[in-house]
Structure formats: structure tokens, C-alpha cells
Amino acid sequence: MELDLLIKLGLELGKIVVIAIVVLIFMMVAVLYMVLKLRWVIARIQSRLGPNRTGPWGVLQTAADALKLFQKEDIIPCGADKWLFTIAPAIVFIPAYLVYVVVPFGSGLTAQSLNVGIIYLSAISSISVIGIIVAGWASNNKWSLLGAFRGASQLIAYEVPTILAMIIPVLITGSLDLNEIVSSQGGGIWHWNLFHLSGWPMLPLAFLMLIIAGLAEINVAPFDIMEAESELVAGFNTEYSGMKFALFFLAEFAESFTLSAIVVTLFLGGYQPPLHILGGQLTGLAFSAVSLFWFMFKCWLMVLFIMWVRSTLPRVRVDQLMNLSWKALIPAGLVNLLLTGAYVVFWMPK
Amino acid sequence: MSHSLAYGIPISWFLTVGAMLFCIGLFGMMVRRSAIGMLLSIELMLNAANINLVAFGSYLKLPSIAGQVFAIFVITLAAAEAAVGLAIVINIYRNEQHIDADKISVMKM
């Protein structure tokens, strides 16, 4: 009897550990590939070749880079706060990793479906800002500190429009659960929130806001002022090297993928196939597999989009960045929220 | 799954944790010198109170949402308090170059 319970407990724990490891491995591989892809894409955009020597077509380039990174000496600068310097990468990395708990990779392929999924997402991702601040401060380097300050103000400023944009599909669906949001978009591309124009025309505005604010939240190119290399050397992670730097790096790219996943889930139908005949008629495991494919496919498109943006647009100034959030995105988001709320309460067909 | 999450935990455990946090917060209030440190201790005590509120709310036979709602209000007010408190701290620091609560004796600068 007690042994039974113990075994059950062990199985449960084992399941959790396995899922965690699978997600971690997925994350690592995805990031490795994303970095490679990014370099290719940027090279193509800039009419260069990009990495093509290491391994066939250069596919082993990032693996080699990663290997180099792990071998590097772990430097802790003199005068740094050692303890904080060490845990800062973890504070940044762990939330980026924990976010994957609620992402619906496919039908039935969610680590833990929460009925507060969206709030969980934004809550967890808001932790990483602490890590960035701490990293910048603990380095005892003025470029790092400046980067940390910029990062803090940027992340705080863009947290609000991100949430305002994410709330819109939540209002339309009436649920905070990501799985429910996805399943409400089933039945073809015209049921996806972005293209559901006959329903509520303000959704594309929210989509646009989420992409803009999300790019700022994950600090990639037009909004990467906190590690603007031409101004701040490398921002908050100037002093980091080796494994610790790798963690920052990993977290940054993982967040790119997270943003893609959120956008896909909320606006692009999640794991739903674009047409019913492309997998919608399947059930059970088969549908899980198909839906996983569609989800990854859409995410990949989004990631490419992000790469495209970050390699094309010039970096904005700090004041422009702040103005964009406080004076444009947040008022627009509030108006959108108000209108959508009125739509849901008064006119939306129940 | 979530509904039986706390199976086997008596309410007194939560209350004890609350009491611990509260007393640690009290201790912090007494020994911390800087105003920010005192603010941290206040947050401890507020959380202790919140734990009690939520515990009583969810241990009722007919679970009452009131506990959670009050906790949300407390969190709101804590945020407000932190914002104003920190603004004052920064202002004091700007004028006096320290934030020792026991050295602040002038109301007007």
C-alpha cells in the first residue's frame, strides 16, 4: 500500500523531470539552430555568405561556438559582487525556461495547463528583469550598470503594452487558459484571431502592438538599447564570459522563441492547421503530431520574421523607445481594451 | 489536480508560517537602520497577514473568495505604499545623502 504510493509518487516525479529535461533539450537545440539560422539570414540580407566551413554547409558552426564558450575561463571581475554576479544569469535563465510550462506545443502537448496561463506567462517573464539589473550592478562596471538601468526602464515600460495586447484575445475568448484560446480558433485560417475580421476588427491592432512591445520585451534589434554595442560595449553582460554568458545568450534566444509561441498561440491559431483538410479531421495522437508540426511551423515563420526585423531596422534611441511605449502604445492599448470590453459586453454574439 | 493540492496540511501550519514571517518582519523593523530595509520588513509583515487571510478564506467549509480578494487589496496597497515610500526615500537621499531612519529629523527641506 505504502509502496504503491511511493511508486506513484516516484512516477509522478519522474514524469516531471522527464518533461523538464525534454523541454530543456528542445530549448538548447532550438537555440543552437536559431543562432545558426540567424547568421545565415543576416548574411543573406547583407549579401554575404555566412558560416559555411564548419561541417556540411556550416551547420556545425554554432555547435563549435558553444563548445568554445564552455571551455572559456570563467572571469569574475575584481570588485564585483561575486555572489550576485554568479546567480544573475540563473535569475535570467530560469524564468525564460519556466515559461515553457504552459505553452501548448500541440493538442495535448502542454507540460501543465493552467487556468491562469496568460497571467502566468507575463508574471514569470517579468522576473527576468531582476536578473538583468542584478547582473549589471554586480559587474561593477559603468557600461553594465547603464545597460541594466536601460533594461529596467525598458522592460517596465513595455510590460504594460504587452499585457494590454495579450488581454484582447483573452477577452474575446473569455479564458486565460492558453489551450482554450487555441481550441477556440479551430476550423481554418479565417477563425484565427488575427484574421477573424468579421468578428472584431481591433484584433489586428492588438497583434501589431504585441509584436512591437514583445520585440522590446525580449530586447532584440530595433529595441536592443540595453546592450547597444556601439554605445555600451555590450550592456549588462559586458563582464560575463564562459558558461554564465552562455546562459544569458540562451535565455535571450529562448525568449525570441517564446515571443513567437505567444504570438502564434494568441493570434495565429496556435497548433490549429490553417485548413481543416490539413489535419483538422484527425484525432488523438495523430492530431497531436500534426498539430505539433503546425505549431512549430508557424513559430518558425515568426522567428524568421523577428530575424528579418532585427537585421533590417536601425536601433532606436532611448527617448524614442520610451516615448513609443508611454505615449503611443499604452494609450492605444487602453483605448483598444475599452472598445473590446464594450464589444464583448454589449455586442459580441454569445 | 489543483483541488486536492493541500491534502493533509492542517490550517495551523499556514498560520504558523504566517506568524514566523510576521515576527521576522517585526525583528527587521527593529534592527534595520536604513529606510529601505524597514520597507522590506513591512513587506514581510504584509505577506504574513496575507497568508492568514488566504488560509482562512480557503479553509472554510464553504470556501470564501473574500480572503483572496482582501489579499489582492493588500497587494495593491503594498504596491502603492512601496511606490510612495521609495519616492520619499529617493527624495531624502537626494537631499541628505543618507536614508537612515533614525537620522531623519527634518520634515521640510
Next chain:
Amino acid sequence: MHIFGLFITGYQVAFVAVAGLTVLAAVGVVLVPNILRAALCLGVMLMGVAGLYALMNAPFLAVVQVMIYVGAITTMIILAVFLSNRVMKIGFFQAVYNPLLAAAAAGVMFLFLLVTVANSVWVQGIVEKTPATKDVGVQSVATALLQPYVFPFELASVVLLAVLIGAVVIAKEDTADES
């Protein structure tokens, strides 16, 4: 399962782990000399409290706790620490008050609370062993906020507005002397 004759469930183990972390972090908040580290301890402790909420069937509150307390308040405190940079050097051992005396007072207080908790006979209607099993989700919180508690809710929003303005006014740098 029974260990040393006591019946222990997995949730009790989880509770002990979370509560232990919380209390440990809380002790850190008051004892760590460096105020920035103390603030980080506060962050950990707040996460722990969020875990306790989750154990008490309040997932929404747990998430809100993380979002507001950890994401906003802790960040704010850390920023304030940065802005008043020099204070970080002031440690615990420069405490204004005799720490032993303070510890004694707080300890006696805790003892009283403990005695009260341990000896309380709960009024009817309180389940003692385990939280009642009604799932209290986001919707019921929303309904409660907007129906019976709409007045405090509105009041809270007014307070927040006042705080927003007040904090800006207080923290604003005095530009020259506006006569």
C-alpha cells in the same frame, strides 16, 4: 506513507520545502547586511509565499503575487537601492537597536502567536485538515471584485491614481527654484 509512525503526504513534504525556503529567505531579508541582497532575498521569499498560495488553492493569487510583488515591487526596491547607492554599505551590525533585545521581543511575540495557533479551537465552518475543495478560479475573483467589493475596488483605483501622481511629484527632481 508513514515515517516514524507519522502519516505524511507528498503535499506536506512540498509544504515543508516551500515554507522552509520562505522562512529562510525572510530571515535573509532582515539579517543580510547588503541591502541589495536583502532585496533579492525578499524576492525569493515572495516567490515562496506565492507557492504557499498555490498550495492553498489560490493559483490566481499566486500568479498575481509573482507579477506584482516580484515583478514590480522588488524591481522598484532594487532600483531605489541603486538610486541611493551609498546605503548598501550599512550593515546589520550597525543596527540602531540592540539586536538581542529586538530578537527577544520578536521571539516572545512569536511564542504567543504559536501558542494561540496551536490551542485554537476553530469555529464551526472551518475545515481544519485540508482546504475545502471548491475550485476558486479567476472568474469568481473577478465577480467578487466587481460585485460585493466594488466599492473598495474603486477606492483602491483612486488610491493608485493618487499614488501615481504623488510618487511622481515627490520623486521629481526640483528643477531650479520655481518661485
Next chain:
Amino acid sequence: MVQYAWLIPLVPVAAFVLIVAFGRRLPGQGAYVAIAGMLASLVMSIGIALQWFVFGGSNVGLYNHSVSWMPVGNTNINMGFSVDSLTAVMLIVVTVVASMVMIYSIGYMHGDKRYPRYFSYLSLFSAAMLALVIANNILLMFMAWELVGLTSYLLIGFWFEKPSAMRAAKKAFLVTRVGDVGFMAGMMLLFITTGTMNLFGSEGAFEHIATHPSQMNALVHVGPWAIPLVGLIGLLLFCGAVGKSAQFPLHVWLPDAMEGPTPVSALIHAATMVAAGVYLVARMYPVYLSDPSHIALTVVAYVGAFTALFAASIGIAQNDIKKVLAYSTVSQLGYMIMSLGVFGYVAAIFHLMTHAFFKAQLFLGSGSVIHGTGTQDMREMGGLKKKMPVTYWTFLISTLSLCGIPFVTAGGWSKEEILTVAYHTNPVVFWAGVLGAFTTSFYMFRLVYMTFHGEPRDHKIHAHESPKVMLVPLIILAFLAIFAGYVGTPFHNSFEHNMAPVLGEQFEGILEHNLDMIPHGFFMPVFLIGTFAALLGIFFATLIWKWHVIKIEKLEPAFGWLAKIVENKYYIDEIYQATIIRGLMLAAALLYWFDKWVIDYVIVNGVGYMSLVLARAWWWIDRNIVDGLVNLAGWITGTLGRGLRYVQTGVTQQYVFLLVVAMVIISLVFVAGNYSEVSWIPPITGFFH
């Protein structure tokens, strides 16, 4: 149609928002937007009025619609609107006057540096006023009431560079606030007693009042008086009306409020907002009627009558053209309040309507005069009749209306109706009203003669007629000042027919019971007395300021003191000079003599000498005994302070420590008191059960 009545206040709100958001970029710098919004409201109001008065909508009685607003605890507070004849009349009055004033303001405010802001305030005011009259809920009414007060404050202080305007704005805000406290108390009392904020319907307060007479008539002891509960509610609500409608003793803000732009005075401080107090009493009339002792109504009647007379008498003494009109407004509001106090419900509303039109016209006319001459002082005007003919004739029409000239003007009908009711219910009030009518026509014609007739007194002023955009509203309002009265002639009183059912059957019954001795139709004695009083006033004014025929100086030996008064052009000033000031001078001289010889010489010097003697004695006592005591007190305080200093350190941490210690001690005492129930060792195993 009527179910969309809530749009009427919302359209000006939209205009307000637009003007605030876009300001000068809008057509006409926002003015056209405000006017368009107001005209839309006007059209809707006309629609409602047609439905109610022409197409027999008043048979419907009351249209009432509520939606849930705030569920607070077990009480559900609703929000909604209601339309009945009273509302319809008020809507027409507010929208007509507001749109006229806005059109007029295009000309009057031309070139002002805060032009868009002015129109945004006007829109907000109109919205609040319309919301006030359309609200079916006393809480909503109160909110609109306060909003109206706020915009009044903003508009009085519109030219806030002038210190006097700022002071006047503050004064108006604070004085009306005094009354509002009463209103709020009354509202709370009503809510506590009836359990609802709604006024109408089966759940409403009026129904509750009608069905619970014993609860409502329970005596409440306020100081030495015992007042029925419902009477107390009525009195408290009336406090609000006293503040808003500038009744004695809270009338002081209204004349000062003339510091605002003149169109504002016309809209807010003559036609609409100040009538809100009257509207409030009318709206809450069931509260007043259901009190069998009529305490509140009596107070209302006497306050109104006193104010009517009192303000009219002050009006004679003013030289500022707007101040005269301001006191006239106070006086006329007193008429309405008085009429409500003597059961003249319909008459009061009727007078409210006619007064709004002609008084708005008068103010706009005075604004035109000010615009043309650049001064507000009547002594510098004169002879404007030729230079500003349109202004003059429209102004004259409204003046006649205000004087209550029968048959041809609106004011004649309404004033006569008030007097008829008063005649049959309360002779004191009636004669006060008649005297007021006399005074009114006297000072109004004094104003007309001083401003428009005779020769220009100040030749530096080159008066000119105002632009057309200002004249058109004058003409429209003058037209209304004549014809608005024909809805309520005693021969065919369709106004009464439509207005009386507002109260609902039961209260209408009470009202009729109190009015049953009043003959329907034309009542000759009142007509004669009222007309005679008005004409007499005009006649006297004409004798003095127009004809100058009575060479008063020559009649002086024959007519004695009266002639002395009449001969003087500055009539009231001379009275003041002769009576109050000269009396004061005489008294001063007397007192001076008394002071010098009795007080100074006998008492003060004597006392001084005595003091000297006593002082010597006291000096010794002071030095030895008192000082010793003082030093002792000082020493005690110092010693105590030295001791307590250790507690009051300003160290927060120590305070916390003391707090904890105190809590521990209290707990100890508590535990010691319950020793037997507490086992001192916590049963750790109990944690597992």
C-alpha cells in the same frame, strides 16, 4: 423617442471631450462643435416636449428607465433617467438658453485667448445640467449637481488673471458647498429611511414615503424642536436649494459671480443653474407634501418671500448693471421658492421657465451694452437707445416681462399665478410678493432709464451696436419673453394641466386638497393689485429718471422728507447717506464726547491711578510668589521632559520595539486571565492530528 432621452446630456459631453482633445483645431475653434451638440440636444428636447405637451404624452405620466450601477453589498444602486413634464420643461429651458448663450458667445468672447476652453466649459456645464434634470436617482442628481457647481466655479473664475474673479469663484464654490452639505445629509437620511436612491417606480423613495406614513412622520428631535422625519429630510434638501438658488442667507455669492463672462451669467447665474435649487425642491415635492405639519414648506415659503423682498430692495441701490440684474435674479428665485412654499407648484415651475427666458435675455442684453460701451457702470451710460436700437427694444420687452405687465408678456402670467396662489394661502407672503413686484419694476425701469434714455453722460464712450451673431439670440429670447407665457394663461392653463400629474396621483391629491379654495380661471383682485403694483413702480421710476417733471426741489417744503429722497438722482445712496451714514456719524460724535469725557477722563484716568497703586502691590506678589510658581512649573516640565526624552526619540525602530513590548504585555495579561484554558506547552503532535 423618449427612450433615447439619455442622449440629451451625452451629446454635450461628447462635444466637451472633442473640444478638450482637439481645441483650436476644430471648426470655429470648438465653438461650432459645442453649438452643434447643444442644438442636437435642443432638437431632441423639443421632440420630447412635443410628445409630452402636444401629443398627450403627459397621460403617460412618467417614463422611467434604470440600469444597474453599483451593487454595494446587499443594496443595488441603479442609474437611470426619467422623463416627465417637469423634466421636459427643464430640458427645453436649459437647451434653449444654452444654445442661445453659446451662439451669443461667438460674438462676445471673440478674440479671447482661452476661447476653446470657454466652450468646453459651457458644454460640460450644459451636460451636467441636463443630467441633473434627467436623473431619476438622487445620487446621480447629486453628482450632476456638484458637477454643475464645479463648472460654475470654473466659469466665474474664467478670467483668473483678475484677482476679483478668482475670489468670486472661490466664494461661489464655498458658499454653495455650505448648502450642499445639507443636501448630502438629506440624501443620506432619505437613503437610510427608504433604503433606496431611486425616486420613482414601485421601488422608489416616493412610493416608500407614500406607503409608510407612520415611519415618515415619526418625530425627530433637533435641538428644541421636534420635526417629522420627512420634514427634516425636506429641510436638509432645502439647504442645498438655498445654496444653489442663492436664497437668504446664502445669497452672497451670486452678485459676486458676475465677475464671470456675461453670457455665463446669463446661462448659469440667471437661467439654469440657480434654478436648479427650485428644480430640486420641485423634484422632491412629494417629500414636502407628505409632511402633514408642513414645517419644511413654511420655512421654504418664508425664506423665499424674505429673499424676494430683501434682494429687490438691494437692487435699487446698485449702479453696476450686472449687479442690478443679479439682485433681481435672487429676488425672482425667491419668488419661485416662495411659490413652492405656498403650494404654488405649477406656478413656480411656470415662473422658472418664463424667468429663464427673460432673465437670460436681460443678461445677454446687458452683455451687449457692456460689449458696446466697455463699462458696466450705469452712471457712465445713458442715451444708448439710439445707438443700440435692437438691444434697447429687446431689453425693454424683457424688462416689461420681468415687471409682470399682464396680457402682453410671459412674466405677467407667471407672476400673477404665483400671487393668486399666495393670496389664497398665505396673506403675509402675498403682500411681500406684491411689494416685491413694485420694487422690481421700480429698479428695472431705473436701470432702463439710466442706461438707454437721456443723454450720454460719459462722452469718451463711443457705443456701437453689437454684431448680428449677438443680436439674433437677443431677438429669439425676447420673442420667448413674450410668447412663452401663453401656455399658462388662467383662461386656458394647459401648463397646469400637464404639470400637475407629475407628482403622481396621491401627492397630487394632497396638493389639490391644499389648494381647493383657489378659484380656477381669471381672478380679478389679484390681477388688479399685481398690475397696479407693477405700474406704480414703473410710474415712480419714470417720474424720477425719465421725465424729471417733478421739480422735486421746489416741492421740498410741502412734501418734507419724501421730497428730499425723491429729488435725488442717486436715490438709495442718499437714503443710506441720510440715515445710516449720518446716523453713524452722529453716533460717532456722541460716542466721541462720551469717550473723551466720561471714559477717558473719569474712568480711564481714575482706573489708571488705581492701577498704579495696585500695581505696586502686585509687583511684590508677582516677584516673589508668582514667579516662584512659574519657575516651579518650568522646573517640573524640564524634569519630566528630560525623563520622557528617552521615550520620544524619533527613532522608528524604538517605537516598533515599544509597540511589540506593549503587545506582549497585553497578551501576557490576557493569557494570565485565561490561565486555566491554555496549556503552556504547544502540543506539537497536535499539528498532525
